Amino acid sequence: MPILEREPPKGRRESYVLPKVPVPPLRQTLDKYLTCMKHLVEDEQYQNTKAIVKKFGESGGTGEFLQKKLLERSEKTYNWVYDYWLEDMYLNQRLALPVNSNPAMVFPKQNFTDRxxxxxFAAHLITGVLEYKERIDSRALPVDFARGQLAGTPLCMKQYYRLFNTYRQPGLKRDTLLIHQPGVVEQEHIIVACKNQFFVLDLVVKGKKLKEMDILTQLEKIVKMAENREERQPPFGLFTSDGRTEWAQARDVLIKESVNRESLAVIESCLCVVCLDEPSGMDCGDTSRALLMLHGGGHEKMGANRWYDKPMQFVVGEDGVCGTVCEHSPFEGIVLVACTEYLMKFMTGSPSKMGRATSVSELPTPRRLIWKTSTQIDSLLKACAQRLQSLVRNLDMDVHKFEAYGKEFIKKQKMSPDAYIQIALQLAFYRCNGRLVSTYESASIRRFHEGRVDNIRSATPEALAFVKAMTDIKASDSEKIKRLWDAINAQTNNTILAITGMGIDNHLLGLREISKELNMDMPEIFMDKTYVTSNQFILSTSQVPTTVEMFCCYGPVVPNGYGCCYNPQSEHLLFSVTSFHGSTETSSAVFIKALDEGLLEMRGLCSRTNKSQAAPSSTTGHSRPGVGGKPPIPPESRNVTLWRF
Known part of the structure; x- marks a missing residue:
C-alpha cells in the first residue's frame, strides 16, 4: 500500500496508509452492467448487448487482455483511474462551465443596511478564507475518517489542498488543471471583481499580512475605482462563461498582447476570486439566489462579474445575495461543504476584527487589471454575451422545500434517508415519463489514495418494480412495502459496492481508455448503443447535506435531463431541481409536483404498514443493511454520497 504524504511544510512529515483503488473482477463488472441496463433498453437491443458483452468477456478475449493491462497499470500507479476520470469527467468536456459543470453553494440571505x-461582510469572509487556508497550509485540518462499516479508516485529504492553489486553463481539445505548488508560486493575492472589472488585492504589504480592517479599506478603494468610467475595461470575465474550445480560441488571441498575458497570469495564480455584486433587481427567494450563483443572471446582470475558471469564487451581493461558485475539477462536494460550513461558522461565531488603526501604515492602491482589446476581441466578447444569455434563458430551476417530513421520519422506518430519497426520485421520474433512465448518484471513494468518486446506479430493477407497484391501483400495500424494501436494499448494496471501489462505471471507463492508449480499435462494447445510453444521465442526482443554513445547486448534464441536488434535514427535505426549457421532455415544476406527491404517498404507505408489518429481518435494528454482519454505512456520512461527480 502506498504512503500518502500530505505535502508537509518545512520538513514536517506526516503520513498515513491508504490502499489503492482496486480493479474490480471483470466478470463481476460485466454481469452488473447487464443487470443495470436490461430494464432500461428495449429487449432486442439488450439481447444484442448481451452477445457483445459475452464476446468481450470470454476467456482469452479483448476484455481479459484489457483487464490484464489495467491491473499492470494499477501496479505502477497510485491510482489507476484518477487521470482517466479527471479527463473524461471534466478536462475533455467542451460545454461552458456555468450551469453545465460549475456547482454553486447558496448562503443564507444577508440583510445589509448599505454598501x-x-x-x-466581504472583508470578514476573506479573513475567514485566509484563516482556513492557513489551516490547510500548516496541515492543521483534522484527517477525515470513514464512519459506519469501515469506521476508523482514514480518508484521502488531497482534495482539501487543491481548494485555493488550482486553476482550470482552457484548451482547444482538453483543458489543463494548473496546480501551484507551495513554495514555487506564492499566492499572496486575491482577485476582486466589481462592475465587471478585476482588481488585485495583495494580502501581504511590506512583509506584513493585511488585517481585516486593511482588507476593508482596500475593498472600499476598489469599489471607488470601479465607478470610474474613464478607466473601465471591457468585461473580459465573459470569456470564462463560454464553451471551453471557444474560450481557448479567444485566449490564444488575447495572449498575443503582453498586457493580456500578464493579467491572465495574475488571475491564474490568485488564491480565490471575490465578486462584489450590485443589486440584481430580482427577488431574493431561494430560486432567484440560486440562479444568480449559477450564472449571474447573464451579461445584463452579474454574469460578467465572474471568472468561472477559478475553483473558489465567492459572491457578495449588495442586496444580500451571497454564496460561492466552484470550478469542480479539483475537488468534490464534501470538501466544498467542509470549507463553506467553516466559513459560515466563522462569520457568525468570530467577531469582526475591525480596529481603528490599520496594521500597515500606508496601503498601496489596489491594481486594476488592464486588457488590450481589438475589433476581433470585441466581436468575440459580444458572441460570448449572446451565448451566456441563451444559457440563462434556457435554465429552468425550482428550489423547493418539502416540509411534510424530513429524515427523522425516514429513520424511524429503519430506512436509509438517502436510499429512500433516491427511490422517491425514481418514482417521480416514472410518474412524469412512464419509464426509468440511467441515473447518476455520486459515491465517494476517498478511502483510497487520491480517490474521487464512482457512480451509484439508482435506476435498479427493484426500483422499477416498486414504482410500477405504486402506480398500479390493484397492488396491495403489502406488495408495495415489500417492493420498497427490495428497492432500498438494492440501492444500499449498490452504494456499498461503489464506495468500496467495486462500482462499474470507473472500471468500464478504465477498460475503454486503456484500449485507446494501446491504439486498439475501439472494442464493440463501448460503441454499442446500450453503452451510450448508460452514460446519458438524464437524472443526475446527489445528496449534499449541510449542518448550517445553505444549499447546493447545479444544472442538468444532458439537454433532456434533470439536475437534482437534495439536502435532507431533520424535519424537511430541500431539493434544487434544474432542467432546460428547450426540452419538451422536462419541466422542473412538474417534476417537483410529482416528487411531492410520491413522498407523501410513500409516507402514507409506511404509516399504514408499519403497524402491522415489521421491517425485513435483514435490516431489523438498523437503518441500512450491512455486509458480513457489520454495521452499515450511514448515507449521511461525509464519505458516502455527497456529490454528483
Missing amino acids: KDSLR
Whole structure:
C-alpha cells in the first residue's frame, strides 16, 4: 500500500496508509452492467448487448487482455483511474462551465443596511478564507475518517489542498488543471471583481499580512475605482462563461498582447476570486439566489462579474445575495461543504476584527487589471454575451422545500434517508415519463489514495418494480412495502459496492481508455448503443447535506435531463431541481409536483404498514443493511454520497 504524504511544510512529515483503488473482477463488472441496463433498453437491443458483452468477456478475449493491462497499470500507479476520470469527467468536456459543470453553494440571505455593510461582510469572509487556508497550509485540518462499516479508516485529504492553489486553463481539445505548488508560486493575492472589472488585492504589504480592517479599506478603494468610467475595461470575465474550445480560441488571441498575458497570469495564480455584486433587481427567494450563483443572471446582470475558471469564487451581493461558485475539477462536494460550513461558522461565531488603526501604515492602491482589446476581441466578447444569455434563458430551476417530513421520519422506518430519497426520485421520474433512465448518484471513494468518486446506479430493477407497484391501483400495500424494501436494499448494496471501489462505471471507463492508449480499435462494447445510453444521465442526482443554513445547486448534464441536488434535514427535505426549457421532455415544476406527491404517498404507505408489518429481518435494528454482519454505512456520512461527480 502506498504512503500518502500530505505535502508537509518545512520538513514536517506526516503520513498515513491508504490502499489503492482496486480493479474490480471483470466478470463481476460485466454481469452488473447487464443487470443495470436490461430494464432500461428495449429487449432486442439488450439481447444484442448481451452477445457483445459475452464476446468481450470470454476467456482469452479483448476484455481479459484489457483487464490484464489495467491491473499492470494499477501496479505502477497510485491510482489507476484518477487521470482517466479527471479527463473524461471534466478536462475533455467542451460545454461552458456555468450551469453545465460549475456547482454553486447558496448562503443564507444577508440583510445589509448599505454598501459598506456588504463590504464589511466581504472583508470578514476573506479573513475567514485566509484563516482556513492557513489551516490547510500548516496541515492543521483534522484527517477525515470513514464512519459506519469501515469506521476508523482514514480518508484521502488531497482534495482539501487543491481548494485555493488550482486553476482550470482552457484548451482547444482538453483543458489543463494548473496546480501551484507551495513554495514555487506564492499566492499572496486575491482577485476582486466589481462592475465587471478585476482588481488585485495583495494580502501581504511590506512583509506584513493585511488585517481585516486593511482588507476593508482596500475593498472600499476598489469599489471607488470601479465607478470610474474613464478607466473601465471591457468585461473580459465573459470569456470564462463560454464553451471551453471557444474560450481557448479567444485566449490564444488575447495572449498575443503582453498586457493580456500578464493579467491572465495574475488571475491564474490568485488564491480565490471575490465578486462584489450590485443589486440584481430580482427577488431574493431561494430560486432567484440560486440562479444568480449559477450564472449571474447573464451579461445584463452579474454574469460578467465572474471568472468561472477559478475553483473558489465567492459572491457578495449588495442586496444580500451571497454564496460561492466552484470550478469542480479539483475537488468534490464534501470538501466544498467542509470549507463553506467553516466559513459560515466563522462569520457568525468570530467577531469582526475591525480596529481603528490599520496594521500597515500606508496601503498601496489596489491594481486594476488592464486588457488590450481589438475589433476581433470585441466581436468575440459580444458572441460570448449572446451565448451566456441563451444559457440563462434556457435554465429552468425550482428550489423547493418539502416540509411534510424530513429524515427523522425516514429513520424511524429503519430506512436509509438517502436510499429512500433516491427511490422517491425514481418514482417521480416514472410518474412524469412512464419509464426509468440511467441515473447518476455520486459515491465517494476517498478511502483510497487520491480517490474521487464512482457512480451509484439508482435506476435498479427493484426500483422499477416498486414504482410500477405504486402506480398500479390493484397492488396491495403489502406488495408495495415489500417492493420498497427490495428497492432500498438494492440501492444500499449498490452504494456499498461503489464506495468500496467495486462500482462499474470507473472500471468500464478504465477498460475503454486503456484500449485507446494501446491504439486498439475501439472494442464493440463501448460503441454499442446500450453503452451510450448508460452514460446519458438524464437524472443526475446527489445528496449534499449541510449542518448550517445553505444549499447546493447545479444544472442538468444532458439537454433532456434533470439536475437534482437534495439536502435532507431533520424535519424537511430541500431539493434544487434544474432542467432546460428547450426540452419538451422536462419541466422542473412538474417534476417537483410529482416528487411531492410520491413522498407523501410513500409516507402514507409506511404509516399504514408499519403497524402491522415489521421491517425485513435483514435490516431489523438498523437503518441500512450491512455486509458480513457489520454495521452499515450511514448515507449521511461525509464519505458516502455527497456529490454528483
